[in-house]
Amino acid sequence: MKKWFHDVFPPILIFRITKVYENVSNQLDGNETNHFDTIKEKNGVGNVSDIEWKPQKSSSEPLHLQISSYMKKKILNGEWSIGMKIPSQRMLAHHFEVNRSTIVTALEELAADGLIDSKVGSGTRVVNNTWSLLASTPPPDWISYVHSGIHEPNMNIIQKINEAEANRAFIRLGTGELSPDLLPNEQMKKFLQMDVGESLTLGYEEPKGSLELRKTISHYLKKKGIEAAPSSILIVSGAIQALQLISIGLLKRGSVILHETPSYLNSVHVFQSAGMNLFGIPLDAEGIQTDSVRRLKRQHHASLLYTIPSFHNPTGTLMSEKRRQQLVEICQKEALPIIEDDVYGELWLDTPTPKPMKAGDQQGNVLYIGSISKSLSPGLRIGWIVGPEPVIHRLADIKMQTDYGSSSVSQYIVNKWIKSGLYEEYLNQIRVELKKRRDFTIDLLNKYFSDLAVWDIPKGGFYIWLQIKSDISTRKLFEVALQEGILLNPGSVYDKNDQQHLRLSYAYASLADLEKGLKRLAELIKELRN
Numbered sequence: 001m002k003k004w005f006h007d008v009f010p011p012i013l014i015f016r017i018t019k020v021y022e023n024v025s026n027q028l029d030g031n032e033t034n035h036f037d038t039i040k041e042k043n044g045v046g047n048v049s050d051i052e053w054k055p056q057k058s059s060s061e062p063l064h065l066q067i068s069s070y071m072k073k074k075i076l077n078g079e080w081s082i083g084m085k086i087p088s089q090r091m092l093a094h095h096f097e098v099n100r101s102t103i104v105t106a107l108e109e110l111a112a113d114g115l116i117d118s119k120v121g122s123g124t125r126v127v128n129n130t131w132s133l134l135a136s137t138p139p140p141d142w143i144s145y146v147h148s149g150i151h152e153p154n155m156n157i158i159q160k161i162n163e164a165e166a167n168r169a170f171i172r173l174g175t176g177e178l179s180p181d182l183l184p185n186e187q188m189k190k191f192l193q194m195d196v197g198e199s200l201t202l203g204y205e206e207p208k209g210s211l212e213l214r215k216t217i218s219h220y221l222k223k224k225g226i227e228a229a230p231s232s233i234l235i236v237s238g239a240i241q242a243l244q245l246i247s248i249g250l251l252k253r254g255s256v257i258l259h260e261t262p263s264y265l266n267s268v269h270v271f272q273s274a275g276m277n278l279f280g281i282p283l284d285a286e287g288i289q290t291d292s293v294r295r296l297k298r299q300h301h302a303s304l305l306y307t308i309p310s311f312h313n314p315t316g317t318l319m320s321e322k323r324r325q326q327l328v329e330i331c332q333k334e335a336l337p338i339i340e341d342d343v344y345g346e347l348w349l350d351t352p353t354p355k356p357m358k359a360g361d362q363q364g365n366v367l368y369i370g371s372i373s374k375s376l377s378p379g380l381r382i383g384w385i386v387g388p389e390p391v392i393h394r395l396a397d398i399k400m401q402t403d404y405g406s407s408s409v410s411q412y413i414v415n416k417w418i419k420s421g422l423y424e425e426y427l428n429q430i431r432v433e434l435k436k437r438r439d440f441t442i443d444l445l446n447k448y449f450s451d452l453a454v455w456d457i458p459k460g461g462f463y464i465w466l467q468i469k470s471d472i473s474t475r476k477l478f479e480v481a482l483q484e485g486i487l488l489n490p491g492s493v494y495d496k497n498d499q500q501h502l503r504l505s506y507a508y509a510s511l512a513d514l515e516k517g518l519k520r521l522a523e524l525i526k527e528l529r530n
């Protein structure tokens with residue numbers, strides 16, 4: 001028995017501890033993965049990329065002891081709860097930059113102390129902590145709490161994508177974000193140097209958000225044909241929060257939301273977690289098909305129609321002006337409110353985007369969502385929603401109960417960018433850069449994919465919806481590419497029945513990585529086909 005055990009536990013407990021000790025298997029190997037793998041699975045999470053600590057090679061304390069003490073602390077203070085799976089030996093060895101044998105010795109220490117146990121096939125898990133050993137009643141079973149939370153977890157594949165994104169070595173061929181090189185870091189630094197005379201609010205903002213910013217957005221939206229007083233605008237922490245507020249603020253459990261299929265909406269569980277059902281309507285080259293909207297609204301008693309008319313995520317489709325008018329008319333007749341998600345609307349590459357549907361909305365039937373996440377900065381977390389005042393008032397009230405307002409500093413920054421006109425100047429630069437990237441990527445597709453896939457050339461936004469001609473599993477392709485350090489967004493993320501598509505993005509990876517990644521992707525498709 002280890003010395004620290006005797007220090008911590010009274011002798012009377014030694015019998016129980018010995019029982020646990022006896023049960024511990026020495027077999028410590030989890031499922032092996034290569035260094036690009038991450039761990040995320042149903043029963044508890046042990047993610048090696050969350051570990052910031054590393055052993056000190058210069059210390060006189062042996063490395064295996066440093067590692068076992070670190071892990072012991074995590075387990076004893078409850079951060080690593082009972083049932084949680086710890087990363088595999090190989091991943092730990094890679095992360096801590098030590099030999100695998102050092103990890104084996106460290107894990108043997110923990111097993112001998114009765115803190116972890118290993119089973120073939122399910123890896124190594126935390127089985128005890130001091131509380132579980134000392135207490136007559138067991139500690140809370142956090143894993144079962146984790147499973148019973150109301151909000152649905154992300155899809156397993158999205159969890160994998162999110163984790164892999166933390167690894168800078170990956171080539172990200174589908175990421176829906178501007179490349180760090182395109183974000184205006186230098187200009188932002190200048191903006192952050194404030195004049196003494198400027199006023200900055202560090203207190204809570206008004207329920208609808210900074211009045212200054214709402215005035216600026218009201219003015220900015222006029223150029224798009226949208227008439228919205230500051231009182232009809234709510235500042236939100238990104239477009240996703242607008243969706244969240246709508247789901248809990250305006251809809252009953254069991255409501256049905258119509259949307260394009262495939263859709264970004266399927267990749268987040270905002271509406272589903274609030275007990276709502278989604279119903280997809282196919283798109284064609286002009287956007288969501290309107291023929292069935294009336295029938296589906298009646299058949300399913302749909303409460304809302306959600307659409308991304310400009311540079312749709314994930315297909316890149318631009319809804320034509322005519323289709324926009326048709327959709328507004330049908331929805332008005334059917335008293336079916338529209339959520340118009342316009343987060344990509346600014347990012348046209350060839351000709352300006354048609355006016356938002358909100359611009360032609362005479363009856364207040366459209367809730368319009370905008371955001372700076374796809375253009376200026378996803379990290380500032382600022383978006384807006386425009387709608388009838390009672391709706392904005394209701395959503396603002398919920399927002400106050402949720403987070404008491406978006407960051408006042410972020411609101412200040414966004415106001416300054418838009419009001420000064422710099423935002424529009426910057427958008428012009430981004431359009432030039434994105435156009436270059438789009439054309440470059442289309443050239444690569446022509447070079448490497450002409451007999452493997454088909455695609456449309458997007459007129460804006462980030463995405464190319466690549467349809468693979470052969471009958472390979474895109475999920476399998478995702479896994480194989482992941483092993484090679486290439487991160488993909490398969491179509492199933494946006495439509496669970498999709499097996500044929502990949503969402504490519506020309507916005508994130510560098511040109512060199514786009515070339516390298518797409519070339520290798522074409523080879524992988526050929527290998528899987530054979």
Ligand SMILES: Cc1ncc(COP(=O)(O)O)c(C=O)c1O
Pocket residue numbers: 176237238239240241264308313341343371372373374378382383
């Ligand atoms: C269509 C669409 N709406 C909303 C969002 C979320 O945007 P934000 O970062 O502003 O919350 C995204 C992000 O990918 C998106 O593609």
